[in-house]
Amino acid sequence: MQQEGLEIKDWLVETLPYEVLWMNERGKVVYANHKFCKRLGYEKSAITKLSIFEINPTLTKEGWKKHWDFVQKNKVHRFKETHKNKKDKYYEVEVFARYFSNMRNNLICAIINDISESSFYQKLMDNTQTIAHVGGWELNLQDGSIVSTSEALSIFDLKETEFLTPPHIIHRFKESEHLKTLMANAIRKGIAYDVVLETNGSPLKFIRCVTKPVLKGDTIYKLIGVYQDVTEQQRKENSLQLFKEVINNAEDIIYVIKKDGTLLDYSTSALTQLGYDRKELEDTTIFELDPAVTPEWWQNHFEEIVAKGSVRFEWLTMRKNGTKFPVEITANHLSYNQEDYNCAIIRDVSERKARDLKLYEALEEIKSLKDRLESENEYLQEEINSKINFSNIICRSEAYAKVLQLVDQVAPTDTTVLITGESGTGKELLASAIHNTSLRKERPLIKINCATLPKELIESELFGHKKGAFTGAVADKVGKFALADGGTLFLDEIGEMPIDLQPKLLRVLQEGEFDELGGTKTIKVNVRIVAATNRHLEEMIKEGSFREDLYYRLNVFPIHNIPLRARKEDIPILAQYFLEKYSAKAGKAFKRLSKKTIEALLAYNFPGNIRELENLIERGVIIESGTTLNPGSWLPKPTNFKAADNFKSFETMQRDYIVDVLNYTNWRVSGTKGAARILNMNAKTLFAKMKRLGIEKEVRLKK
Structure with missing residues (x-):
């Protein structure tokens, strides 16, 4: 077991990422790990024949004795030293020495880290600052303290770091207000800057000022920056002789132009590319070189480059022979001896x-090929003027637009609405549209499907219950009426509501109050009811499965949602909408429906209405591939739809609907509360239609 522990310790020492060395009191090497042997270039068997004096030749026996005594007394010592390898090359190290005993032998264990590279870079950085005249600084915005390098102070001939703070340093520049603005933007908005500014006093200097904000989250907590003396460089850059050397060796055409448009200098390429000789360009102006440049344009252009420093644009340049070629011009602002110049670099971009x-x-x-491909679909060549009503209802047919007009009329009121129609026609969408365009839209629209809940749970869902009201009521439950207070409650499939629960619903409609199951307090609510059904409630009244008084409370403003077969103009745009929806979900590339697919959809009568259309398109997206959805096995077979016995003719439906509206207005036809206003018809037109359809007041009495 002891042997196993020693093996583990040896393994740990050998795998350390540092050099490890053990020495006795005489300085003889007792042990060294593989990393130390490799760094010095000795085999492990040879390293133990060395002493510390061969590894560190600058160390004397007296120095080692002092070191041994220090470590023995203090137990640890951290320092930097220089070591020599087998090839007599020196390198810098950082040493962590610890005194310890091993099997009654007193030893020093040294953990050594090679820092020759980091030391080199540190020295290089220190020397670089002096050589390049670059001084760094850091301003803590929390306490206003500032630290800097000695070179930063030297650049401004300062002795105290505090004179580098913004209130002091800005006054050392001629453009103090500009620097003040830059610093303020860095401190308040986190905007870095890099500018060259001229100093006050003598000797005159050009200092490059670079500042970068440092953030913690959204907070700017310090600025770091450098100052660099670029006086010599700036003077060279401002020398016209330098520009002369540059422009004469440039392939691009280069002009140096005075503010008045006089050509001061130009590159040799201006002669070769434009066809002029030197005599022709002496004392010429930009207006003579290019007739497209007017004095007014030139003045605006010159002011722009002075303001921005540089402007890039495209132009047509004229040769001596009158031909033109496209160029890209970069116009730069130059300042020399307090005079402004435009240095224009003109690059031929013909190629x-x-x-x-x-x-x-x-x-x-x-x-063109894409257009030809798309032209195969005649339906996509036509402009499809589809519109989306109430954010999510797609409609193009006039028949369905009339349904939406009713929604628009009733939505601003608090009137109870009964939406009838076949299953799958989108009655829930109409309910959402009524709510979303009503004055209650800021409050919730609560939906409940009376057909999906067991009879014993509907009452609890609608009105809520108290803990212990019935078996399984382990906690209080808030009902849908309470949740919808101030908003709208949508009762889908209202025909499925149990007959024994209908009186309680009627009470809420009449009095705006209800009792929770197991509760002792009557709760008052302000809820608008929108109900929907695909059943014939009148027949249910006759059968005794639906209360007549509840029906009339719900049927205040009836809206009949027409089936899809009655609005076939909407089938193509609805199908396209579902195609895009399910293509995205399935990761398919479908973009359009083929003409044959649309024809097949139009030939089908969709007994399941929009829901069936949606399911068909989803099935087609899964089965088919490509960018165009073509007909396939997913399409239903065409059927010769025959109206059921209980379907009415369009005239009969019109007649019944007008009678319902007249009953609602107490048979008032004209005026602000008349049926004509609700039907959006002229009163005379309504009277004529009533006469044609045989609608008389006696109809109401018979009903």
Whole structure:
């Protein structure tokens, strides 16, 4: 077991990422790990024949004795030293020495880290600051303290670091207000800057000022920056002789132009590319070189480059022979001896424009091919003026637009609405549209499907219950009426509500109050009811499964949601909408429906209405592939739909609906509360239609 423990210790020492060395009191090497042997270039068997004096030749026996005594007394010692390898090359190290005993032998264990590279870079950075005249600083915005390098102080001939703080340093520059603005933006908005500014006093200097904000989260807590003396460099950059050397060796055309438009200097390339000789360009102006440049344009252009420093734009430049070629011009502001100049670099981009033209032609060809492919679908060639009503209802047919008009009329009121229609026609969407355009839209729309809940749970869902009200009521439950207070409650499939619960619903409609199951307090609510059903409630009244008084409370403003077969104009746009929806979900590339697919959909009567259409398109997306959805096995077989016996003719439905509206207005036809206003018809037109349909007041009495 002891042997196993020693093996583990040896393994740990050998795998350390540092050099490890053990020495006795005489300085002889007792042990060294593999990393130390490799760094010095000795085999492990040879390293134990060395002493510390061969590894550190600068160390004397007296020095080792002092070191041994110090470590023995203090137990640990951290220091930097220089070591020598087998090839007599020196390198710097950082040593952590610890005194310990091993099997009654007193030893020093040294953990050694090679820092020659980091030391080199530190020295290099220190020397670089002096050589490059770069001084760094850091300003703590929390307490206003500042630290800096000695070179930063030297640049400004300062002795105290506090004179580098913003209130002091800005006054050392001629453009103090500009620097003040830059510093303020860095402190308050976190905007870095890098500018060269001229100092006050003598000797005059140009100092590059670079500042970068440091953030913690959204808080700017300090600034770090550098100052660099670039006086010599700036003077060279401001020398016209330098520009002369540059422009004469440039392939691009380079002009140096005075504010009045006189050509001060130019590159040799201006002669070769434009066809002029030197005599022709002497004392000429930009207006003579390019007639497209007017004095007014030039003045505005010059002011712009002075303000911005540099402006890039495209132009057509004229040769001496009158031909033109496209160029890209970069106009730069130069200042020399307190006079402004425009240094314009003009690059011939004829080849690039030719490449762009070829690319454009290729793209046009691709576009043409794409248009030809899309032209195979006649339905997509036509402009589809589809509109989305109430955010989520797609409609193009006039028949369905009339249904939406009723929604628009009743939505601003608090009137109870009964939506009838076949299953799958989107009655819930109409209910959402009524709520979302009502004055209650800021409050919730609560939905409950009376057909999906067991009879014993509907009452609890609607009105809530107290803990212990019935078996399984382990906690209080808030009902849907309480949740919908101030908003709208949508009762879907109202025909499925149990007959024994209908009186309690009627009470809420009449009095705006109800009792929780197991509760002792009557709760008052302000809820608008929108109900929907696909059943014939009148027949249910006759059968005794639906209360007549509840029906009339719900049927205040009836809206009949027409089936999809009565609004076939909407089938293509609805199908396209579902295609895009399910293509995205399935990761497919469908973009359109083929003409044959649309024809097949139009030929089908959709007994399941919009829900069936949606399911068909989803099935087709899963089965088919490509960018165009073609007909396939997913499509239902065409059927010759025959109206059921209980379907009415359009005239009969019109007649019944007008009678319902007249009953609602107490048979008032004209005026602000008349049926004509609700039907959005002229009163005379309504009277004529009533006469044609045989609607008389006696109809109400018979009903």
